[in-house]
Amino acid sequence: MTPTTHVRRKAVVTGAARGIGAAVARRLAGDGLAVGVIDLDEADCAETVEAITSAGGAAPAVAADVAADVADEVAVAAAVARIGAAFGPPTVLVNNAGVGPRADLVDMTTRQWDTVLGINLNGPFFAARAVCPHMVTAGWGRIVNMSSISAVGDAGRVDHAGAKAGLIGFTKSLALQLGPQGVTANAIAPGFVVSDMTGASARRLGLSFEEFRHRAEQSIPVGRVGLPDDVAHTASFLVSPGAGFVSGRVVHVAGGPVD
Structure with missing residues (x-):
């Protein structure tokens, strides 16, 4: 089953106040979806909504x-x-909210571990559990979970790597469970993308962002770092009706192969 062309699809995007989440929300709105944005700060959420509604089209x-x-x-x-009360039951979910503080294993507190897994792994579970009944009722749905190339291992961020790897297993399990109901589930694993998180990494290393970015570019086959819109383009495809035969996959948006 696919949604009829005259019905506006409804989406939920978490962590949509800035960066990748905001780019995804703007892109989906540009694609014609009604978009509900969720983030911790109400004012930041409102800024994304204002950017969407003032874009015209x-x-x-x-x-x-x-x-x-x-x-x-x-x-x-x-x-x-x-969000459902505002414009109808959502059938598209993009779980983007995430954090990635850096700490060596012996210095990592239990509180940091719990916070990172709570946002990066529990959050997608809570959101999927809330949205999936609407997808099953509609017989159609799209779930995109934002993982990371850190899922293959990240020294100094065992909490972040563990959560992002767990998210891939969660995604594949959703694809298996919900496929018969017309719902696909995929993960996007971004590499170096210009964001608050990569900016924080530069500061931790005592580098200007320009120098940090330049160093990253040397190891990326396409010769540049990623932008939030690069991830948004991929999300746009994965939630589209045309992506109905793509499910349970991890799409690396990293400018080259990832081991």
Whole structure:
């Protein structure tokens, strides 16, 4: 089953206040979807919605903002319910919210471990659990989980790597379970993408962002670092009706092969 062309699809994008999440939300709105944006800060959410609704285009953009901590299952369920009340049950979910602080294993606190897994792994579970019933009812749905090339290992961020690797297993399991109901699930694993997170990495290393970016470019086959829109283009395809035969896959948006 595919959604009819005259029905506007509805999407939820978490971590959509800035960076990759904001780019994905803008792109999906540009594709004609109604987009509900979820992030921790209400004002930041509102900025993304304003960017969407003021962009113009052939059809009026529809967007709604909800502030919620994705690590809080009650807050996530309430946010999805509010978005559904705003413009109808969502059948597209992009789990983008994530954090990635750096700490050596022996210096990592239990609180940091729990925080990173709570946002990066529990959050997608809570959101999928809230949205999937709408997809099953519709007989159609798309889930995109934002993993990372860190999933193959990342010295100094065992919490982040563990969560992102777990997210890949979660994605493949969703694809197996929900495929018969017309729902696909895929993961995107970005490499170096210009963002607050890569900016923080540069500062930790005592480098200017320009120098940090230049060093990264030397190891990327296409000769440049990624931009949020690079990830948004991929998400746009994976949530489209035309991607119905792509499920359970990890798409590396990294400018080259990833081992």
